[in-house]
Amino acid sequence: MNRDKVKHLAHFAVTIISKDRPGIVADTTEVLFRLGCNIEDSSCTMLGGDFAMILIVTHEKPFSKSRLSDEFRVLQERTGLVVHLRTLHEDEIAPVKDEGELCLISVYGSDQPGIVYRVTRALADNMVNITDLNTRLIGNKDEPVYVLMLEAILPSGMTVESTSEMFETLRTELTVEIGVRAITPVSL
Amino acid sequence: MPVQKILTFPHPLLKKRANKVDRIDNSMKILAEDLIDTMKAGPGSVGVAAPQIGVSLSACVVDVSENRHAKENNHGLLVMFNPVIISSNGNSVMREGCMSVPDYTGDVERATDVTVRYMDLSGKIQTVEASGFEAVAIQHEMDHLDGILFLDRIVSLKTGLFRRKNYS
Numbered sequence: 001m002n003r004d005k006v007k008h009l010a011h012f013a014v015t016i017i018s019k020d021r022p023g024i025v026a027d028t029t030e031v032l033f034r035l036g037c038n039i040e041d042s043s044c045t046m047l048g049g050d051f052a053m054i055l056i057v058t059h060e061k062p063f064s065k066s067r068l069s070d071e072f073r074v075l076q077e078r079t080g081l082v083v084h085l086r087t088l089h090e091d092e093i094a095p096v097k098d099e100g101e102l103c104l105i106s107v108y109g110s111d112q113p114g115i116v117y118r119v120t121r122a123l124a125d126n127m128v129n130i131t132d133l134n135t136r137l138i139g140n141k142d143e144p145v146y147v148l149m150l151e152a153i154l155p156s157g158m159t160v161e162s163t164s165e166m167f168e169t170l171r172t173e174l175t176v177e178i179g180v181r182a183i184t185p186v187s188l
Numbered sequence: 189m190p191v192q193k194i195l196t197f198p199h200p201l202l203k204k205r206a207n208k209v210d211r212i213d214n215s216m217k218i219l220a221e222d223l224i225d226t227m228k229a230g231p232g233s234v235g236v237a238a239p240q241i242g243v244s245l246s247a248c249v250v251d252v253s254e255n256r257h258a259k260e261n262n263h264g265l266l267v268m269f270n271p272v273i274i275s276s277n278g279n280s281v282m283r284e285g286c287m288s289v290p291d292y293t294g295d296v297e298r299a300t301d302v303t304v305r306y307m308d309l310s311g312k313i314q315t316v317e318a319s320g321f322e323a324v325a326i327q328h329e330m331d332h333l334d335g336i337l338f339l340d341r342i343v344s345l346k347t348g349l350f351r352r353k354n355y356s
Contacts, residue, residue: 187230
């Protein structure tokens with residue numbers, strides 16, 4: 001599909017959550033394919049015993065949300081997966097341009113409430129934009145360990161070193177390890 | 189010499205193995221200049237392979253000396269014909285992008301140290317021992333000569349940094 005030539009008229013965010021089983025992606029994309037929708041961007045992963053899909057879907061012709069909704073209702077009734085649809089506005093369509101240093105922040109330590117909140121609040125207060133985030137509870141029942149991995153873009157004026165220093169208080173208060181590393185994609 | 193247009197996938201030349209260069213003649217000197225000029229014109233570019241500019245010959249240029257990833261050791265401008273990796277060591281992962289595959293990056297595992305034998309612009313056989321970012325750049329450009337894109341080598345999804353694992 002040549003993006004320069006095609007003006008998409010309709011943009012939707014589609015969220016699907018289902019008890020995990022083989023065929024969720026195929027079932028979902030079959031509906032989209034039959035309707036003539038394009039998947040512009042997507043991220044899908046296993047979460048616990050569920051499989052979660054988030055897709056940005058477009059259509060080249062005028063296309064109503066209710067038509068999409070009707071088609072998914074059939075799938076929902078047949079397979080039990082849960083679908084949520086949202087129409088995207090003009091200003092949500094283009095991705096925010098990545099500027100500034102990309103870094104990976106790894107946080108891990110004994111499980112306790114507030115790890116994700118405290119770390120992400122510190123980032124938000126410093127205008128650090130998170131681009132990806134994963135969390136996972138590991139370890140065993142007696143010694144549960146919480147792991148948070150995220151990728152974020154540092155605004156100008158912040159460096160990997162200053163970001164790491166910013167977390168010094170949190171490291172002590174939460175007794176967690178917080179590492180900050182540059183990723184910096186290389187153009188070859 | 190003019191800066192050449194960088195071909196982007198799905199141009200078929202990018203998936204084709206390039207032909208060996210028999211000898212260095214004037215056309216090879218022109219090709220080398222085109223590769224160098226095209227590399228220098230690309231923002232932050234540290235290498236170009238001949239198939240990327242539409243020439244299916246085993247030739248590439250690499251120069252990481254201006255890049256902040258290559259502070260340690262580098263060999264400046266390398267112009268290589270028929271390069272072959274004769275030994276390699278170690279491995280490291282770097283997030284790579286490619287001018288022939290715009291708007292996409294991915295984590296690729298490469299050897300940390302490589303020894304490469306190649307023919308230089310005067311037709312002499314040379315050997316270079318590269319490491320770090322220079323080694324990564326050489327391996328990426330040499331892949332183009334075999335019709336391999338970094339997409340063929342992605343080792344993890346961007347969110348797969350701690351992928352769930354079944355030990356059973």
